[in-house]
Amino acid sequence: MPIDDNNDGAGDDALALYVHWPFCLSRCPYCDFNAHVRETIDQTRWRDALLTELAYWADQTPGRALTSIFFGGGTPSLMDPATVGAVINSAAKHWSFADDIEITLEANPTSIEAAKFADLKAAGVNRVSIGVQALDNDALKFLGRGHDRDQALAALKLAEKTFSRFSFDLIYARPGQTSGSWSKELQEALGLAGDHLSLYQLTIEKGTPFYAEERAGEFVLPEEDNAAELFNVTQEICDRHGLPAYEISNHARPGSECRHNITYWQGGDYVGAGPGAHGRLTINNTVYATEQIPGPENWLEEVEASGHATRNRAAIDAAARVEEIFMMGLRLTSGLSRDVFWERTGMELEDALEPRRLRPLLTADYLILDNRGLRATAEGRLRLNAILSTLLT
Numbered sequence: 261m262p263i264d265d266n267n268d269g270a271g272d273d274a275l276a277l278y279v280h281w282p283f284c285l286s287r288c289p290y291c292d293f294n295a296h297v298r299e300t301i302d303q304t305r306w307r308d309a310l311l312t313e314l315a316y317w318a319d320q321t322p323g324r325a326l327t328s329i330f331f332g333g334g335t336p337s338l339m340d341p342a343t344v345g346a347v348i349n350s351a352a353k354h355w356s357f358a359d360d361i362e363i364t365l366e367a368n369p370t371s372i373e374a375a376k377f378a379d380l381k382a383a384g385v386n387r388v389s390i391g392v393q394a395l396d397n398d399a400l401k402f403l404g405r406g407h408d409r410d411q412a413l414a415a416l417k418l419a420e421k422t423f424s425r426f427s428f429d430l431i432y433a434r435p436g437q438t439s440g441s442w443s444k445e446l447q448e449a450l451g452l453a454g455d456h457l458s459l460y461q462l463t464i465e466k467g468t469p470f471y472a473e474e475r476a477g478e479f480v481l482p483e484e485d486n487a488a489e490l491f492n493v494t495q496e497i498c499d500r501h502g503l504p505a506y507e508i509s510n511h512a513r514p515g516s517e518c519r520h521n522i523t524y525w526q527g528g529d530y531v532g533a534g535p536g537a538h539g540r541l542t543i544n545n546t547v548y549a550t551e552q553i554p555g556p557e558n559w560l561e562e563v564e565a566s567g568h569a570t571r572n573r574a575a576i577d578a579a580a581r582v583e584e585i586f587m588m589g590l591r592l593t594s595g596l597s598r599d600v601f602w603e604r605t606g607m608e609l610e611d612a613l614e615p616r617r618l619r620p621l622l623t624a625d626y627l628i629l630d631n632r633g634l635r636a637t638a639e640g641r642l643r644l645n646a647i648l649s650t651l652l653t
């Protein structure tokens with residue numbers, strides 16, 4: 261699907277749905293997502309609660325058309341396919357579906373999860389995003405993954421056979437990784453890829469085991485210059501193979517960008533259901549940020565007691581909205597179009613930008629402002645956080 265200024269061609273009533281499944285078989289030492297390990301999960305109770313929360317959100321968003329559904333986690337491939345099917349069927353009752361609705365599920369590549377692909381497809385999933393993370397057994401061990409290279413390759417093969425679209429994730433800029441070894445791994449990955457790849461530089465998140473290990477000197481991340489070189493090599497190789505970056509970490513064949521993520525980056529509306537899920541909803545011309553209770557058991561009990569487990573629901577004021585639209589839109593290679601900016605904020609780009617902050621960034625070739633809108637150059641995307649703080653603070 262081409263990136264389109266009207267946020268995916270489905271009209272102003274377009275809506276995306278995110279469903280969070282918070283469970284994993286084990287915790288990976290780098291990960292700070294809302295993910296928990298539990299001995300047993302009562303799938304029936306969880307299904308009922310997810311359906312209850314969907315009904316609550318549907319009441320708030322009548323007459324809207326869903327353009328995408330994304331099951332994220334945690335590890336949604338641990339969901340019973342019948343639970344996934346029940347969520348999709350219930351969504352279809354609450355909202356209308358765009359003809360080409362994208363329904364993605366994040367999957368880990370263990371054999372148990374890959375064995376569910378056919379049932380997930382039958383349940384309505386039409387795209388999987390697989391957490392391969394590395395194609396090298398030593399790296400997979402370092403990352404604490406529960407799968408090995410052979411399982412990853414088998415899961416990719418099965419995904420290709422089962423779904424018309426699939427993506428996978430790799431984590432690079434790992435300790436000891438050189439541009440030579442990463443180029444080799446990436447070229448192999450491109451040979452295995454479908455229409456989409458997510459390539460994340462390893463980040464060390466506070467509170468994770470990797471945070472303590474790195475501080476204790478147990479491993480050393482690549483220096484900043486080396487990480488920048490790895491990023492540049494990534495862009496070059498992916499360009500050459502026809503999967504250019506459309507966002508900092510996301511690459512796709514033109515037309516196969518992940519519709520769901522584009523909704524986020526273009527500031528579109530999305531419902532967030534499940535523990536810790538975030539949402540953005542425009543109701544009577546006010547944009548609300550919503551956030552569900554993150555703890556799985558607390559979320560479940562609150563939904564059962566009250567019909568939803570919303571922890572926060574706050575109107576976003578105009579200044580904060582402009583800021584978030586810049587922060588999200590500049591992640592996209594195509595940047596922020598004038599139309600999208602107008603649609604989301606009711607302002608012209610120039611009216612929201614302070615010339616004394618913008619000018620040096622244009623002069624340094626980090627940003628481009630033209631008839632299409634505002635976008636970061638490749639050099640700019642490499643230092644986007646610094647650029648945003650110059651532009652916005």
Ligand SMILES: C[S@@+](CC[C@H](N)C(=O)[O-])C[C@H]1O[C@@H](n2cnc3c(N)ncnc32)[C@H](O)[C@@H]1O
Pocket residue numbers: 284290291292293332333334335336366367368390391392393429430431460461462463464465
């Ligand atoms: C919700 S997570 C994982 C989904 C799925 N449970 C899995 O492990 O494959 C989505 C992706 O974020 C990336 N990720 C998570 N933590 C990261 C970190 N600290 N640094 C870089 N990438 C990270 C991983 O590539 C992961 O596949």
Ligand code: SF4
Pocket residue numbers: 283284285286287288291292293295333334335368391
């Ligand atoms: S990376 Fe995936 S499997 Fe690992 S803890 Fe995070 S969500 Fe769970």
